[in-house]
Amino acid sequence: MNIEQLEYVIEVAKRGNITKAAESLHVSHSGVSQAISNLEAELGIPIFIRSRSGTKCTEQGEKVLQLSYEIMNKVTELRELGKRASEVQRSLSISGSPLFFSTFLPEALHTFRKKHPDIQIEIDANITDSIIEKVKNSEKDIGFILGSEETLKEITGFVHTQILYKINLMVTVSKHSPLAKMDVVTPKDMLKYPLVIRNERASRKTWNDIFANYGPGQILFYTNIDDVTKNVIANNLAIGFFTDLMKHDPLVTRGDICLIPYHDPIQMPTYYLICIQAKNKYTSILEKEFIKCTSDTLANYLAKNT
Incomplete structure (x- = not known):
């Protein structure tokens, strides 16, 4: 067994075709095929099912693929440790839900930049589906999304997931609303x-479930712009959902907006803050450091007193 064979397994699984994998690796079709056959013989298990329609991992092959990624991640770490600082990854691309940018992520970015002032960081705020697609296609190194149990089930097949926090859903109302005095x-x-209502799939599903269980509601509008939502709520024009992460928002600390715990006796939704990365690329030391910095910043953010 050698590293080259593991690289071939990863590329064939990614491309779904030995010919395309060979072209990507700049080696011969027979070289890739023979290397994988030798590995299968050594392990005593079939890694791929080969057919005219392509090449697909067997059930045992999926385990080999996962271990191959883990091994290659460690190999990449070793290689990075041996490089001069100027040769290590010098940029990060990040995409996240607006929720992250309006709460603790800017502080995490500031902390990380102080430690790595020469790193170029490209960031954008987007909707969950777009973030997942960009990370899946390796257009972004790291994605931060708000998702449900259903979201996790849907994406674990093609991205790595790390739950950062299980959020508490809060009803957000103006201080002038009759609901402001409720527990x-x-x-x-x-x-x-x-x-x-937030214009994203998970949020829409939550509201569709509410409407199905309790009857229709009066929707003022859908938006993903948090500042618009907060201003509308502060002016007592509508109410909506935010998370407990909003507790340090100036509109909340000044008392213009009240956060009240939400309870649905029929179908209580569960949401998580999730960090995602593509399975078809290696995780660099720099990426791991940023995720660790983000996780630490979130913990400090939650621990702060209002």
Whole structure:
């Protein structure tokens, strides 16, 4: 067994075709095929099912593929340790939900840049589906999304996932709203007022479930712009959902907006802050450092008193 064979396994799985993998690796078709056959013989298990339609991992092959990624990640770490600082990855591309950028991520970026002032960081805010697609296609190194259990099930086949935090869903209302004095708000309470809804799949599903269980609601509009949502709520034009991460927002600390725990006795939604990375690329030391920095910053952010 050698590193080259593991690289071939990863590339064939990624391309779904030995010919395309050979072209990408700049080696012969027979060289790739023979290397994989030798590895299968050594391990005593079939790694791929070969057919006219392409090459697909067997159940045992999926385990070989996962271990190959883990081994190659370690190999990449060793190679990076041996490089001069100027030769190590000098840039990071990040995409995240607006929720991250309006709470703790800017602080994480600031902390990381102080330690790595020469690193070029490219960031953008986007909707969850676009973030997942960009990370999956290796257009972005790291993605930060808000997702549900359903989201995790959908994406674990093609991206690595790391749950950063299980959020608490909060009903967000103006200080002038009658709901501001309540200890807990239910769906029936919310449906008495105009609603502003985040324009993303998970949020839409939550509201569709509420409407199915409790009846229709009066939707003022859909948006992904948090500042618009907060201003509409602060002016008592509508109510909506945010998370407990909003507790340090100036509109909340000044008392213009109130956060109230949400409770649905029929179907309580569960959401997570999730870090995602592509499975078809290696995770650099720099990426691991940034994720660690983000996780530490989040922990400090949550621990802060308002």
